[in-house]
Amino acid sequence: MSYNGDMTWTLTKPLAQTQTMSLYQQLEAGIRYIDIRAKDNLKIYHGPIFLNASLSGVLETITQFLKKNPKETIIMRLKDEQNSNDSFDYRI
Known part of the structure; x- marks a missing residue:
């Protein structure tokens, strides 16, 4: 039996998705407060999902927006x- 990670994502994404627009679209629409939740590996999670x-992707999107809107x-x-543990603080 093989494991298909995409199947898990297909089943769990609706449980974790709280926004319908991309981060950049939200910024363009006027959102200025962002709640980001990451684990020690600096990947973005909603609870266990x-x-x-990744945090680097979020920061790249924010940087791109701020360059266009200084x-x-x-x-x-x-x-x-x-x-x-404290490894999260260390990685940031």
Whole structure:
């Protein structure tokens, strides 16, 4: 029996998805507060569900937006979704 990771994503994505627009689209629509939850590997999660994104990707998107809109300010809450040890702080 083989394991298909895409099948798991197909089943769990609806449980974790809270937005219908991409991060960049949300920024263009006026969102200026972002709640990001990452684990020690700096991958983005919603609870136990991996959202197929990374902190570096989030920061790249924000940087791209701010370069295009230099008068804007983004407030980001970054939460350790694992709460296992101090390695999260070290990786940031």
